[in-house]
Amino acid sequence: MKAILIGFMGSGKTTVGRLLAQQTGTEHADLDELIVASAGCAITDIFANQGEAYFRRLEQQTLRRALTTPGILSTGGGTPTMPANAAILTASPVPVILLAASDATILQRVTGDASRPLVNDLDTTALLDLKHRRAPLYEAAADLVIQTDALTPQQIVTTIQDWLAQPAQQVARA
Ligand SMILES: Nc1ncnc2c1ncn2[C@@H]1O[C@H](COP(=O)(O)OP(=O)(O)OP(=O)(O)O)[C@@H](O)[C@H]1O
Numbered sequence: 001m002k003a004i005l006i007g008f009m010g011s012g013k014t015t016v017g018r019l020l021a022q023q024t025g026t027e028h029a030d031l032d033e034l035i036v037a038s039a040g041c042a043i044t045d046i047f048a049n050q051g052e053a054y055f056r057r058l059e060q061q062t063l064r065r066a067l068t069t070p071g072i073l074s075t076g077g078g079t080p081t082m083p084a085n086a087a088i089l090t091a092s093p094v095p096v097i098l099l100a101a102s103d104a105t106i107l108q109r110v111t112g113d114a115s116r117p118l119v120n121d122l123d124t125t126a127l128l129d130l131k132h133r134r135a136p137l138y139e140a141a142a143d144l145v146i147q148t149d150a151l152t153p154q155q156i157v158t159t160i161q162d163w164l165a166q167p168a169q170q171v172a173r174a
């Protein structure tokens with residue numbers, strides 16, 4: 001794995017991960033998509049039928065497996081907020097990149113998309129409260145933080161590529 005993208009729902013992990021993989025000629029894995037493929041149903045169905053705790057167990061197993069494959073990994077919005085997952089990320093030599101975004105940007109990006117159970121179940125205040133409570137957990141797991149509000153996905157990809165190319169990063173991962 002070359003890089004792991006973390007961040008709140010709607011921060012752009014899937015969009016940026018796909019583009020970064022394309023432009024670096026590597027594979028892209030999306031944790032949510034891997035979970036859906038192995039469960040054979042949508043994340044909203046897993047939450048509704050088996051509950052969030054079951055989803056979190058699948059997420060942890062899938063994270064462990066994904067880290068053994070090459071390429072770019074886009075995590076789910078809650079992945080690094082689970083202590084066991086945070087420990088897995090910290091123990092991994094792969095750089096962890098946080099895509100950060102303002103409350104307004106996140107609300108604009110997730111509104112009207114029914115695929116995220118926590119967005120469906122929480123009102124705006126509760127969703128932003130969750131985002132604020134998670135912020136220090138994301139930051140603790142991150143090697144690089146990118147404030148994405150004013151950046152296009154392409155500009156974010158370029159920022160990541162420039163950072164990965166820095167000698168300090170090459171040495172850190174040697
Ligand atoms: N930098 C950006 N500028 C503008 N729109 C963006 C940007 N990044 C992502 N988007 C848009 O925001 C929405 C959410 O993006 P995406 O699905 O990549 O987020 P995510 O972090 O993977 O969310 P989740 O945690 O729920 O999987 C999409 O409609 C995407 O096109």
Ligand SMILES: O=C(O)C1=C[C@@H](O)[C@@H](O)[C@H](O)C1
Nearest residue numbers: 009032043076077078116117
């Ligand atoms: O923020 C979260 O906890 C989640 C985000 C999504 O990517 C999915 O992993 C799921 O909907 C849970």
Ligand SMILES: [Mg+2]
Nearest residue numbers: 013014032074
């Ligand atoms: Mg995603």
